[in-house]
Amino acid sequence: xxxxxxxxxxxxxxxxxxxxxxxxxxxxxxxxxxxxxxxxxxxxxxxxxxxxxxxxxxxxxxxxxxxxxxxxxxxxxxxxxxxxxxxxxxxxxxxxxxxxxxxxxxxxxxxxxxxxxxxxxxxxxxxxxxxxxxxxxxxxxxxxxxxxxxxxxxxxxxxxxxxxxxxxxxxxxxxxxxxxxxxxxxxxxxxxxxxxxxxxxxxxxxxxxxxxxxxxxxxxxxxxxxxxxxxxxxxxxxxxxxxxxxxxxxxxxxxxxxxxxxxxxxxxxxxxxxxxxxxxxxxxxxxxxxxxxxxxxxxxxxxxxxxxxxxxxxxxxxxxxxxxxxxxxxxxxxxxxxxxxxxxxxxxxxxxxxxxxxxxxxxxxxxxxxxxxxxxxxxxxxxxxxxxxxxxxxxxxxxxxxxxxxxxxxxxxxxxxxxxxxxxxxxxxxxxxxxxxxxxxxxxxxxxxxxxxxxxxxxxxxxxxxxxx
Amino acid sequence: xxxxxxxxxxxxxxxxxxxxxxxxxxxxxxxxxxxxxxxxxxxxxxxxxxxxxxxxxxxxxxxxxxxxxxxxxxxxxxxxxxxxxxxxxxxxxxxxxxxxxxxxxxxxxxxxxxxxxxxxxxxxxxxxxxxxxxxxxxxxxxxxxxxxxxxxxxxxxxxxxxxxxxxxxxxxxxxxxxxxxxxxxxxxxxxxxxxxxxxxxxxxxxxxxxxxxxxxxxxxxxxxxxxxxxxxxxxxxxxxxxxxxxxxxxxxxxxxxxxxxxxxxxxxxxxxxxxxxxxxxxxxxxxxxxxxxxxxxxxxxxxxxxxxxxxxxxxxxxxxxxxxxxxxxxxxxxxxxxxxxxxxxxxxxxxxxxxxxxxxxxxxxxxxxxxxxxxxxxxxxxxxxxxxxxxxxxxxxxxxxxxxxxxxxxxxxxxxxxxxxxxxxxxxxxxxxxxxxxxxxxxxxxxxxxxxxxxxxxxxxxxxxxxxx
Numbered sequence: 001x002x003x004x005x006x007x008x009x010x011x012x013x014x015x016x017x018x019x020x021x022x023x024x025x026x027x028x029x030x031x032x033x034x035x036x037x038x039x040x041x042x043x044x045x046x047x048x049x050x051x052x053x054x055x056x057x058x059x060x061x062x063x064x065x066x067x068x069x070x071x072x073x074x075x076x077x078x079x080x081x082x083x084x085x086x087x088x089x090x091x092x093x094x095x096x097x098x099x100x101x102x103x104x105x106x107x108x109x110x111x112x113x114x115x116x117x118x119x120x121x122x123x124x125x126x127x128x129x130x131x132x133x134x135x136x137x138x139x140x141x142x143x144x145x146x147x148x149x150x151x152x153x154x155x156x157x158x159x160x161x162x163x164x165x166x167x168x169x170x171x172x173x174x175x176x177x178x179x180x181x182x183x184x185x186x187x188x189x190x191x192x193x194x195x196x197x198x199x200x201x202x203x204x205x206x207x208x209x210x211x212x213x214x215x216x217x218x219x220x221x222x223x224x225x226x227x228x229x230x231x232x233x234x235x236x237x238x239x240x241x242x243x244x245x246x247x248x249x250x251x252x253x254x255x256x257x258x259x260x261x262x263x264x265x266x267x268x269x270x271x272x273x274x275x276x277x278x279x280x281x282x283x284x285x286x287x288x289x290x291x292x293x294x295x296x297x298x299x300x301x302x303x304x305x306x307x308x309x310x311x312x313x314x315x316x317x318x319x320x321x322x323x324x325x326x327x328x329x330x331x332x333x334x335x336x337x338x339x340x341x342x343x344x345x346x347x348x349x350x351x352x353x354x355x356x357x358x359x360x361x362x363x364x365x366x367x368x369x370x371x372x373x374x375x376x377x378x379x380x381x382x383x384x385x386x387x388x389x390x391x392x393x394x395x396x397x398x399x400x401x402x403x404x405x406x407x408x409x410x411x412x413x414x415x416x417x418x419x420x421x422x423x424x425x426x427x428x429x430x431x432x433x434x435x436x437x438x439x440x441x442x443x444x445x446x447x448x449x450x451x452x453x454x455x456x457x458x459x460x461x462x463x464x465x466x467x468x469x
Numbered sequence: 470x471x472x473x474x475x476x477x478x479x480x481x482x483x484x485x486x487x488x489x490x491x492x493x494x495x496x497x498x499x500x501x502x503x504x505x506x507x508x509x510x511x512x513x514x515x516x517x518x519x520x521x522x523x524x525x526x527x528x529x530x531x532x533x534x535x536x537x538x539x540x541x542x543x544x545x546x547x548x549x550x551x552x553x554x555x556x557x558x559x560x561x562x563x564x565x566x567x568x569x570x571x572x573x574x575x576x577x578x579x580x581x582x583x584x585x586x587x588x589x590x591x592x593x594x595x596x597x598x599x600x601x602x603x604x605x606x607x608x609x610x611x612x613x614x615x616x617x618x619x620x621x622x623x624x625x626x627x628x629x630x631x632x633x634x635x636x637x638x639x640x641x642x643x644x645x646x647x648x649x650x651x652x653x654x655x656x657x658x659x660x661x662x663x664x665x666x667x668x669x670x671x672x673x674x675x676x677x678x679x680x681x682x683x684x685x686x687x688x689x690x691x692x693x694x695x696x697x698x699x700x701x702x703x704x705x706x707x708x709x710x711x712x713x714x715x716x717x718x719x720x721x722x723x724x725x726x727x728x729x730x731x732x733x734x735x736x737x738x739x740x741x742x743x744x745x746x747x748x749x750x751x752x753x754x755x756x757x758x759x760x761x762x763x764x765x766x767x768x769x770x771x772x773x774x775x776x777x778x779x780x781x782x783x784x785x786x787x788x789x790x791x792x793x794x795x796x797x798x799x800x801x802x803x804x805x806x807x808x809x810x811x812x813x814x815x816x817x818x819x820x821x822x823x824x825x826x827x828x829x830x831x832x833x834x835x836x837x838x839x840x841x842x843x844x845x846x847x848x849x850x851x852x853x854x855x856x857x858x859x860x861x862x863x864x865x866x867x868x869x870x871x872x873x874x875x876x877x878x879x880x881x882x883x884x885x886x887x888x889x890x891x892x893x894x895x896x897x898x899x900x901x902x903x904x905x906x907x908x909x910x911x912x913x914x915x916x917x918x919x920x921x922x923x924x925x926x927x928x929x930x931x932x933x934x935x936x937x938x
Contacts, residue, residue: 036658036677036679039677040676044692046718085657098682154654154657158655184622210504224618225820226529226611230821232824246516261832345804
């Protein structure tokens with residue numbers, strides 16, 4: 001029954017797919033990113049250059065020990081932004097000047113010549129991940145690899161947190177479009193990345209204009225209460241004047257915000273001004289389910305049967321799901337999506353797992369990481385439903401009975417990106433990932449990861465035993 | 470008794486205060502910020518230019534309806550960054566090209582010539598705020614003021630969320646230094662602002678190098694497990710080699726990370742390598758209280774009585790407070806501070822409150838905002854303990870019995886900043902604010918705002934009645 005409300009919102013530009021097709025996730029780099037890092041990486045570099053260990057060949061692995069509490073899956077995002085940032089990760093004169101005060105001249109010289117020349121493998125952007133998934137693996141000298149720690153973690157922890165929350169909202173919305181409009185509730189540059197991450201996860205677009213310019217994320221929007229209030233005169237409010245101005249400028253297909261004063265009067269004013277061809281109305285406060293039903297009846301009675309209803313105001317995945325049975329055509333989502341809906345970071349870590357071919361790992365309570373360079377595959381039933389994540393020593397995939405799909409792909413070779421994903425391809429991966437989950441995996445309630453992760457150990461003779469000394 | 474552990478950490482550069490003294494919070498602007506905004510601001514502008522309302526004189530107010538759940542106060546932060554961003558808020562050719570597709574030529578012409586020429590009043594950066602505090606007030610034409618909505622909210626919502634959480638950690642630490650090291654757990658540019666906000670709130674410094682370069686936030690750091698693991702050889706781990714390399718490069722005053730393998734062995738190795746003059750050891754896992762006591766005993770027994778103990782690992786304000794009785798000298802705080810410790814946004818809003826001198830306000834359930842241009846003062850006892858926040862129509866302060874301090878100060882006049890706070894002054898404001906709170910206000914437990922906010926209404930004849938029509 002609610003199918004009839006799934007009209008295509010016309011605020012969403014028809015150029016949605018073309019825009020995304022032609023704009024790469026990887027765009028031209030601008031300012032150098034080398035100082036977006038922690039001081040200790042540079043002091044460790046200094047110490048390692050001094051004793052010669054800086055040139056050892058290392059493997060660092062980026063992974064999450066666990067998903068945010070109660071989450072059943074995560075969505076990898078930020079890979080494209082990391083590849084973009086990597087291209088501009090170098091120390092310019094200003095950067096060098098600002099580190100000269102605490103570094104020896106040899107280290108400063110090293111930084112002046114620094115470019116990452118190693119390899120990166122990892123999950124393609126948009127893939128699902130689970131606890132222990134080797135999401136990204138950086139291989140190179142210790143010197144070149146340790147410097148990337150903060151940057152790669154910042155980007156992937158942020159973007160993955162947003163995409164993972166957004167994907168839950170997309171599945172809760174069950175096919176109805178979602179608009180990301182939370183720029184105002186997060187750091188001004190994080191907002192741009194959040195718009196991109198939400199779009200990757202299946203949002204129809206974002207209010208953010210920089211995200212459109214940089215990444216081709218469709219820019220969408222309605223209007224604010226301020227615009228209606230602006231049309232106050234000495235005689236009092238004049239909602240019809242505000243609506244008339246908006247329709248004159250943007251056409252009858254626009255979406256009018258009807259809850260500044262009284263919603264029933266607002267809907268009547270909207271149809272009086274725009275006619276029954278009015279594109280949409282937005283409700284931003286009150287009990288959205290009750291109001292949506294009431295407004296739908298009123299619109300239908302007025303003959304505006306094709307006018308869409310957009311709802312917004314403190315929506316998260318649970319509120320979105322609760323509105324599934326209501327005559328809501330699309331959702332505007334702000335705070336909850338840009339703050340990861342309770343999990344603002346993916347809490348991934350970047351750990352040294354191999355030195356000169358020897359697996360290494362930290363040994364202390366609670367924090368196990370597993371040594372060695374690893375790849376992963378995901379096993380599925382013939383129906384496509386996934387069963388298990390298998391993490392194994394790179395180059396030696398275990399024999400498996402079920403169909404297994406390799407998850408680790410080359411991302412960088414010799415310092416140069418070897419993938420150039422567009423966001424349409426990334427979005428398709430998220431769709432496929434959500435389709436592949438067992439039913440339980442899509443539940444919004446707190447639970448265990450949708451599939452288990454099996455770690456295939458390296459054979460014992462491969463590396464030194466890690467005894468304390 | 471724990472006083473004896475409050476040594477000055479020598480990882481904190483002695484240049485801390487000078488650096489902060491000489492570097493302004495407001496630095497040279499770089500890239501244009503005009504696209505860090507929502508599409509609807511531009512379409513509203515277009516409609517308002519068309520019907521002439523764009524040139525009405527308006528007042529927008531930025532405020533929080535409530536504090537994050539259970540918080541007793543908030544700390545205003547981001548003002549300096551907003552003034553910096555305002556200076557570069559203009560539409561360059563690339564920005565104009567990217568909006569031409571959905572805007573009429575008159576609007577594009579307006580944007581091409583756009584500079585904000587209005588006034589901004591507000592709370593000085595570092596002031597406490599409470600529900601309803603008029604934190605920032607923007608006055609100018611509708612056109613010039615509405616365009617700033619997203620940018621000003623993004624900056625203040627983010628930075629205020631971080632500073633408000635950080636201040637609780639500072640008071641929980643009771644004088645012991647805190648180091649912000651959460652860059653890796655938030656967006657790479659948000660990390661820089663987070664370092665600045667935590668420093669404002671009283672943190673001793675940050676791991677983030679860009680925050681040092683841009684804002685003079687002291688850059689601090691120890692080393693990572695990766696550095697110890699790097700010194701693995703075919704014979705196994707060699708913690709002493711790692712410590713020796715670090716001491717050789719950074720001197721005995723460095724802080725050695727002792728929990729990669731076995732903490733007791735780690736401490737023994739650290740003192741064996743660096744001697745009893747070792748600056749510090751860091752513990753990053755396990756039960757930090759138990760381990761700090763054990764390590765303190767071991768260090769004292771080894772004669773390293775002045776070696777400091779730095780703890781880190783999932784610390785938030787509650788964990789910091791729980792360690793107050795332990796021999797901990799400083800805290801490294803990551804995820805919790807950069808994500809606002811459960812409240813990643815301050816949830817402030819930007820509302821139109823006055824049009825051509827007439828107070829206006831939205832009238833719908835739950836979301837009251839109060840019309841009119843407002844200022845605020847804070848009343849205090851003779852002891853300095855604050856009693857009440859009084860918000861009143863600007864220019865007409867009410868008669869009050871207690872000492873009242875005016876909170877609203879001019880920040881921008883005719884588009885130009887008229888304040889140039891350095892971070893030392895901002896930090897001093899936070900210290901004074903925390904000192905002024907009633908005892909209950911510093912409790913970490915959930916509670917009500919520390920003081921009530923009293924709204925002095927505008928007299929009835931000042932503006933039109935806001936009847937629905």
